[in-house]
Amino acid sequence: MSLQIARGREAKPPLRSLRAKQDARPRLQEATQPIAAATPAKKAALRFPVNPETRAFYKRFYPGTSTAEWNDWRWQMRVRIRTLDDLARIFHLSEDEREAVRKHTGALPVGITPYYASLMDLKDAREPLRRTHIMTGDEYLRAPGEEDDPLAEDHDTAVPGIVHRYPDRVLFLTTGTCSTYCRYCTRARVVGNPGGEYQFSTRQWEQALVYLQAHTEVRDVLLSGGDPLTLGDDKLDWLLGRLRAIKHIEFLRIGTKVPVVLPQRVTKNLVAVLKKHHPLWMSIHFTHPKELTAEVTESTARLADAGIPLGSQTVLMKGINDDIAVMKPLMQGLLKRRVRPYYLYQCDPIRGSAHFRTTVDKGLEIIQGLRGHTTGYATPIFAVDAPGGGGKIQIAPDFVVGRDGNDLLLRNFEGDVYRYPDPGGTLGRGKMARLAVE
Ligand code: SF4
16 A cells, blocks of 8 residues: 555655655665764754763764764764674673673664763663663563563554554554663563564554544554654654644654653754644653753753653662652652653563562652652652553552541641541541551
8 A cells, every 4th residue: 555545645755764765665674774874963963062971981982973973863873882892892891791782682682872871880780771771681580470561562452553452542653763772671572673573664654544544532642662753854754744634633642762862863853843743742761860961951951842741751660760869859850851750650570670670669659758748740650551451550659547527537748647627528438447457
């Protein structure tokens, strides 16, 4: 089926990168490979700040690199750290890291932008950002309950690339490419050139668009992957435009980590493309306050200035961010950058992720440490994504102590109990008796 037929009306063929020279329908993974000879967009790129530590990093490990190159997202993609040799050239690898990287095959390869690597500790294998991006032997251990597709997304896949689980919204997996590969990724099976059944192509996009056109109950599309912001501006513009042309789709969202790990991608041109397709919201994946750099201040400012409501999503991970002393400055720092903390996720039981997973109690403890102790906007929703495809389930601290006649008894953030007049209410009834029994 041609793109025109899928669209149901005459239209120009999509843009340059969709019109491959030898194959009218290039595979996305090919099409999204970094362009080798891209010229740095000097003027726009130079506006990105580069802090002195980062400058020292690239002078040391990428000698001869200009600031314009460093700030060119295609350069960052092209020279990503992908191999054991790349890693060993920059990091003092532990024997465990070295062995884990050496024996890796298949999906979820190593991939780290030089920019993001510049934020990591070169010597300490326990440093949080490094732990989340350089594989270790723990990845090869499979704990009880862990699955390759714990959320049963494959089961809810309506057509390739479209996960239709909730009544009025879908997840649109647009690409398998990310700028960095997180070792705890829920879609580890899908990303980083996995092969097999997980392929991404413009043909697949066409099928997805036909499905969405036919399903008038879908009013909300979340574009994810992989990372949609690794697509070129023209492809993204084309896809967003096609989605926007479907009348019943009211709302588009992009899930991305790019503004954090490749902030240079948020060019003026990208922002101009995104602005054309409002209402467009964005969920940005943050992990740790170390990520809140001057560069990220700039990328989030550009997006916020374009009128894109920004929310964050963070995976709770043991030894990485499972401490209120880490989580609070992250959430407060996000607010300062006009990013509203949205979700804090319990780490999904993906195969080989037990070393990252905390107890669920820890998530509640973090929420309790935020709720009332800082701005309400800085408190995300804590959620478990139910294994087997049950969807997100919010877990919140229980501030209801019980009931005394017409009074509801509530505990505040400091643990003090207050009465609230609530004649006729039932909330809390029997709770104190249950507590007494327990
Ligand atoms: S950026 Fe997102 S999709 Fe890509 S590896 Fe990380 S968690 Fe997975």
